[in-house]
Amino acid sequence: MTNDDNSVVQLTAVRKEYSDSVALDGVSLGIAAGEAVAVMGPSGSGKSTLLNLVAGLDRPTSGSIVVNGEDLGDLTEKGLALFRRRRVGMIFQFFNLLDDLSALDNVALAAQLTGTSAAKARTRALELLDELGIAGRRNLHPAQLSGGERQRVAVARALMNRPALLLADEPTGALDSRSGEQVMDLLLDLNQIGQTLLLVTHDERLAKQCATRVIHVVDGRIASTSDLEHTP
């Protein structure tokens, strides 16, 4: 468990209902700064809903969610958008890159939305692509990149605004095993330099390699939590 003073994420009695089902039922959870938490569970267990709520993509039916000191329940739609822009970075299973934009422009986009000039945003994007080892592919479009490369571009985009929390939804789910390994290494590296990480995955290997804590969600409830001994 985590110490409240040091927590980046704090969920208290969070419940999320859809018209015909309960996706999360009274979930309370804390994530400390620098922690890497993996959420696992069967399909439909509520793990993606949990991620969406923490990312401010959706609102809970009841309960409170505080991320980096901001109570998401207090935020308007615009407030949530600004929160997503500044506090969190998101990595999706299917990358969700804009097909019309080059790798560099996809990464720069996240900063440009905040009003950063195109030149500054591109400089920062190039640095990130360089750090992730794909600077040479910066002018290619998503369709011209491999799955692993696309996900690296997506990771770079997620890191563009230096988020307090990196959220990943099945980040290796659409990748072959080699690309998946590379992304796992990347996430591990990021966590080791202090990036707080919350990832949702079916992949036990990914969870074990990257996470310091694994939470099992079943039927919308936290069924178990296990701390892992992590060996870099």
Next chain:
Amino acid sequence: MSAVWRVARSAMGRRRVQTAVIALVVAVSTGTSVLALGLLVSASGPFQRAHAEQNGAHLVIAYDTTRVSDEQLAATATRPGVEAAAGPFGEVTLDTARSTAARVGSLTTVGRADPAGPVDRLDLWSGRWAAAPGEIVLNVRQGSDDPVPLGSRIEIPGEPVLTVVGFAYSVSASADAWVTPVQLAALHPTTAQVLYRFTTAGTGAEVDAGRAAVTAGVPAAAVLGEQSYLTVEERFDADIGVYVPFLVPFGFLGLAVAVLIVANVVSGAVVSGVRTIGVLKSLGFTPNQVMAVYLLMVLAPAAVGCVVGTIGGNLVARPVLADAFGVGASGIDAWVDVAALVGLPLVVALAAFVSALRARRLPATAAITAGSGPRSGRAVVIQRRLASARLPRSVSLGLGMPFARPARSMLTLAAIVLGVMTVTLSIGVTLSVNAYNDAVRPVHPDRVEFLGGLRGDLSLPADAPGPHPAPTLTDAGDEAALRSLPGSVHVLASAERTVHLLGSQEKPSVVFSRGDSAALGPGIAEGRQAGPGEAVAPSRFLNRRGLALGDTITLELGGNRTQVTFVGVTLTNNADTIFTGWSTLDVLAPGSRAESYTVQLAPGTTREAFVSAVHARDPGLEALPVRDGTSSQAVVLVGSASLLTLVLALVSALGVFNTVVLHTHERRRDLGMLKAIGMTPRQVTAMMITSVGALGVVGGLLGVPLGYLAHRLVGPAMMRAAQSDVFGFVIDVYHAPTLVLLGLAGIVIAVLGALLPAGRAARLPIAAVLHNE
């Protein structure tokens, strides 16, 4: 229920917005097409159409019943060449100028039992037919001003009181009013009219031949007068013809916009469903079944929209056509409805078929992955350039969107261009009509007009209070008094007479003036004010008679003759009134007194105080109310222009609406992602509006010059149709600020069309969108 129908129905259920958009767009487009076709049909030979509709008379002959027997008149109807005849109907002239109540001038009044009959079937468009003695129906064209309200009473001393119970319209101009035969008999007629239709009456010679045939057995002296439908047609065309060049372009614009929008919406619907086409194919649907699904999906809402649109189009078209042409109030031609009901679904089917055919050829895998690859090369290059532009990123992303779907963007642009062109043309027509109206019917609040006497053949305006003016001073005394009163700046004394124009059968009205003609006379568009022996006239008077400035005419009144030379073209509307100096009247009718005096007041002088002062000097001078400067024709033109512009701009905006709906549908994943990485709802809205706003800017830049050019063609054509000269001040109505504002019309259309779907895009639920994708 077949699998095809089941899938199509479920697809419509899933894409409720798109289905509703198709139905709505097809409904509005069909309505516009009905209106446009109705205008085009009505504008082509409006008189012939109305004449055929009413079984109008080719010839109306008035007989002296003291010189011809009923049997002889009845026999005229059976002469060779007569296809049908109506009458004889008794006819009298009622001079309502003597009425102590409502006055509507001199009325040729006919006794008819009903408005129907084999010839001249009247259009009773308001009130009811005269059913009993004491009731009268006036001949008024629908759309023109009612001369008096229904229920008004005409009380001529010594005659029965007549109450106006209805307004009917005779395209044959067979009478000014109708009463029951019993009522007419009580008015002791000595004239009877017979209305004839001939088997051939296409030319004046044929009408003359028909006349000769019907009057063969009638004493020549018994024929008091006659009226050929060709003469009536000439007058009709001069009045109505002004609408034709104005309405025809709107008709074509309406059709073009309707077809464009439908093609855009339908092809867009199919293209956006290409992925589903791939899925259906992979499930085992044959290419033809897939096409059938898409055709059904589009045609079902289109059919509903088409029916609704046809009904709506009829409802809108009816008052527009009735106002413009005064006929066709019963509705537009049935074939127009049939054409709309068949034509629009055909356009829909064709657009859907062409798009679906392309999708049909796509391999299933390619269809499923359609849209997930990079867009066209040009779109990518433009996006790259825009990414470095010094613009908010939401704006630059929006600017690049049209290039991802160039064909759709071109169709949307075309719709905006036509919309802006319509707005520009319509504003131009409105400005021209107002400029013309202001010039020919100026309103002068600083002028007072006094009636100083009543000419025998001049009736007072209907709303002028009785009794008739009876000045106590002489003509010269009144003029001197008016000039001497404090507050009087200019005075113009006038008299009007019907004068014979020698060398013709024409009897135009001539206004004779003395005093300050330069200040208070009619405005001069060309030439100069008339001096002694000179006259000025409106261009319509000159053009109708083949006259020009410098030409001389001879006027005759009561056996006196004088010549006047035309030296100026007036800015007046009445085609049968000319203006000359008082010296001409001194020759034609020596000793006449002025019937009216126009006084221009000094600033600060109130009308009421001046009228009181005048009455203190001569209580017999009667002040007339300030003239109403509005013209029913101008009101109809401006009203029609506004309505048509509204409809066409709405259709253009619908095209934009559809484009943004499709963009949103196709880019749901991108929108979800953009929102997930922090794009605010306002930025999403800005991006979607920008995506069509750019088209709006281009549409404005193209549409304004096109509308301007259209106005340069339509404006002069309207004036020529009205037999007027083409005045520069009526055509040169666009000024720089107006053009700039009109240029914004494209943006307005684009923003109005995009606002709703852009707002919807901004509210897309991110989690659901990303989950479903």
